[in-house]
Amino acid sequence: MVSLPERIILFMLVAAGPFLLIVVPIGAFLAMSFFRMENQQIVHDLSLANYAAFFSSWTYVKTLLLTLWLCAEVTLIGLLIGYPIAYFIWRRSGRIRTILLLLFVLPLFMSYIVKIFTMRSILGLNGFLNQILVAVGILSEPSQVFLYNQNAILFTMAVIFLPFVILPIYLSLERIPRSLVQASADLGADIGTTFWHVILPLSAPGTIAGALFAFVLALGDFITPQMVGGANGFTFGRVIWSQFGLAYNWPFGAALGTVLLAVALLAIVLGGLAAQRQKV
Amino acid sequence: MPTPTQVLRTLTRRSVLTAGTVALAAPFVLRRAYAKATELRILTWEGYAEPEWVKPFEVANGVKTQVAYVGSVDEMFAKMQGSKGTDFDVVAFDTSTFKRYIDASLIQPIDLGKVANAANLGAAFKGVAPIMRGDKQYGIPFAWGSLPLVYDKAAYPTAPDSWSVLWDAANAQKLIALDDANNSIVLAAIVLGIKDPFNLTDAQFEQVKTKLIEQKKLLLTYYAGFDDGVKIFADSKIKAMFSMGEPQVPGLKGKGIDAAFTIPKEGAIGWLDCWTISAGAKDVDLAHAWINACLDKKVGAYLSDKKSYGNTTDEDANKRTGFTYADKLIFLQTPENFEKRVKIWNEVKAAP
Numbered sequence: 001m002v003s004l005p006e007r008i009i010l011f012m013l014v015a016a017g018p019f020l021l022i023v024v025p026i027g028a029f030l031a032m033s034f035f036r037m038e039n040q041q042i043v044h045d046l047s048l049a050n051y052a053a054f055f056s057s058w059t060y061v062k063t064l065l066l067t068l069w070l071c072a073e074v075t076l077i078g079l080l081i082g083y084p085i086a087y088f089i090w091r092r093s094g095r096i097r098t099i100l101l102l103l104f105v106l107p108l109f110m111s112y113i114v115k116i117f118t119m120r121s122i123l124g125l126n127g128f129l130n131q132i133l134v135a136v137g138i139l140s141e142p143s144q145v146f147l148y149n150q151n152a153i154l155f156t157m158a159v160i161f162l163p164f165v166i167l168p169i170y171l172s173l174e175r176i177p178r179s180l181v182q183a184s185a186d187l188g189a190d191i192g193t194t195f196w197h198v199i200l201p202l203s204a205p206g207t208i209a210g211a212l213f214a215f216v217l218a219l220g221d222f223i224t225p226q227m228v229g230g231a232n233g234f235t236f237g238r239v240i241w242s243q244f245g246l247a248y249n250w251p252f253g254a255a256l257g258t259v260l261l262a263v264a265l266l267a268i269v270l271g272g273l274a275a276q277r278q279k280v
Numbered sequence: 281m282p283t284p285t286q287v288l289r290t291l292t293r294r295s296v297l298t299a300g301t302v303a304l305a306a307p308f309v310l311r312r313a314y315a316k317a318t319e320l321r322i323l324t325w326e327g328y329a330e331p332e333w334v335k336p337f338e339v340a341n342g343v344k345t346q347v348a349y350v351g352s353v354d355e356m357f358a359k360m361q362g363s364k365g366t367d368f369d370v371v372a373f374d375t376s377t378f379k380r381y382i383d384a385s386l387i388q389p390i391d392l393g394k395v396a397n398a399a400n401l402g403a404a405f406k407g408v409a410p411i412m413r414g415d416k417q418y419g420i421p422f423a424w425g426s427l428p429l430v431y432d433k434a435a436y437p438t439a440p441d442s443w444s445v446l447w448d449a450a451n452a453q454k455l456i457a458l459d460d461a462n463n464s465i466v467l468a469a470i471v472l473g474i475k476d477p478f479n480l481t482d483a484q485f486e487q488v489k490t491k492l493i494e495q496k497k498l499l500l501t502y503y504a505g506f507d508d509g510v511k512i513f514a515d516s517k518i519k520a521m522f523s524m525g526e527p528q529v530p531g532l533k534g535k536g537i538d539a540a541f542t543i544p545k546e547g548a549i550g551w552l553d554c555w556t557i558s559a560g561a562k563d564v565d566l567a568h569a570w571i572n573a574c575l576d577k578k579v580g581a582y583l584s585d586k587k588s589y590g591n592t593t594d595e596d597a598n599k600r601t602g603f604t605y606a607d608k609l610i611f612l613q614t615p616e617n618f619e620k621r622v623k624i625w626n627e628v629k630a631a632p
Contacts (some may be wrong), residue, residue, distance in 0.1 A: 001295075037619070059626060059630045060626070060630075063626075063630050071347075117498070117621050124515050124516065125515060125516045125517060128517055144453060144500070144516070148500050148501045149514075150518075178505070197590050199339050210511075226459070226502075226504055227504070230500060230501040231499040231500070231501055231502060232496075233494045234626075234629040235500075238626075238629065239427070239626055242461065242622050242625070242626055243622070247461070247618050247621075247622035248354075248535065248618065249619050249622070252619075258307065
């Protein structure tokens with residue numbers, strides 16, 4: 001038996017890590033968003049001025065809305081590519097399944113920046129894709145259309161975040177008892193009907209989790225748009241980034257960060273509610 | 281006949297040898313004369329306090345030097361601000377940060393009477409506006425470079441004479457530019473012929489913004505750093521770019537692009553690093569002596585020949601290394617409002 005004081009000490013020891021590494025930084029960040037700048041110094045007066053400045057700037061609000069739209073597209077593409085892959089892996093058996101799974105999760109061990117550079121060298125003018133298309137005769141000369149535009153951002157993000165989509169979907173498929181699929185077949189349902197009425201609903205929680213991963217990761221990404229998005233590769237993450245460094249407007253940057261955090265939390269809550277309803 | 285570089289090398293080696301011998305004797309010979317300070321504390325960028333001039337300086341003044349290097353403008357300012365200048369005697373930084381240092385009283389005026397070698401300074405480096413406050417001079421120019429127009433000679437056999445190539449619709453998707461709020465705005469203002477690109481009126485900000493949005497439509501992309509610019513230029517058949525600095529040209533040549541840089545007729549942004557004396561300097565005379573030593577022509581020649589910077593004292597070294605355009609540059613100054621510039625730049629970036 002552990003006594004009460006011991007339990008409290010134990011709890012405090014365990015809680016110290018998350019508290020110091022998560023609660024304190026986010027708290028500092030929230031506090032910062034209520035300060036203001038004066039003559040290149042941070043003044044510790046509390047006000048909502050930074051939030052007012054954000055909501056009254058159409059440029060910034062518009063950028064946030066466009067970023068949300070972009071992230072929704074990334075999520076959709078991620079699901080359209082990720083679900084079939086997860087399904088395919090799930091249908092294999094034994095060792096092949098493990099190897100396939102490992103193969104698709106492997107990119108997680110690679111640096112994020114390396115992955116962006118890799119995408120750039122695939123999509124670029126002298127890139128792999130152009131070389132193939134020219135060799136096969138589809139293009140007469142290399143084209144610039146694959147890189148430095150909005151589609152390049154979509155595609156790059158979807159590919160980079162793919163493992164985060166595949167894993168949760170695969171895990172929820174894995175939990176579906178094979179007997180249910182067999183029962184559905186015994187009752188005369190074809191593969192399509194079984195998928196639509198049995199597999200898809202039962203894998204919904206994992207699918208929603210995968211979608212959330214893609215959405216939230218895309219929301220905070222400020223490097224991919226800069227690297228592959230061309231002159232229009234501008235997202236809300238870039239706006240936040242620009243407030244640090246030379247501008248040295250940390251309070252405003254923190255307020256924008258808080259807005260982004262709130263949006264991400266809202267997405268997670270909505271996703272959670274949707275997943276809950278699916279279970280019933 | 282030995283080339284100037286060889287001469288320099290020999291001289292340097294000899295002085296280093298002498299330095300070794302004399303340094304041993306120095307404590308006995310010179311301690312009395314320089315009782316005030318036995319050490320000079322230098323805060324600077326790498327490359328600005330090399331043994332080639334540090335050693336002779338130590339010998340000549342019978343002191344030791346202690347060099348602290350920093351990687352960023354902000355870090356340097358923080359180090360000075362943190363000690364109100366008392367941790368360092370001399371500091372080197374570029375013209376764009378002078379306002380900050382003078383306003384915070386972190387540096388003190390220089391007595392040119394104590395810097396005999398100031399006579400070596402080229403015409404372009406005398407009375408540079410941002411280092412003056414009233415009739416007091418707070419810095420002495422030491423090294424410089426530019427943010428030039430870099431172009432592919434295959435596209436332009438003769439150097440373009442105007443920045444307008446970066447606004448030429450015929451070059452659409454064959455242009456790239458540096459992703460930097462302040463430099464982009466300063467350049468656009470220079471191209472628009474605005475007299476003071478560091479203090480823009482609201483109307484001028486609008487003009488600059490329109491100009492930059494116009495350019496944005498023609499750009500393949502903005503680039504984020506030195507190597508990124510070189511890589512995109514080489515990989516994407518780029519014709520011309522707003523460059524971060526002269527060393528991007530050898531970078532491009534290394535990737536097989538026959539590139540060159542030019543300072544167009546409108547001028548170009550220049551950076552100019554200067555030596556200053558900290559407000560907390562222990563021995564002000566010693567600090568002046570250091571600046572004087574840095575203005576030796578041999579030091580200037582070393583900077584150009586070995587480090588590929590423009591120098592401020594040895595015109596011949598500048599000529600043989602191609603740094604002949606200091607008078608065409610607009611040296612950076614602290615702008616009226618960084619926050620505003622970042623906001624305008626974000627509006628350019630967000631424009632459809």
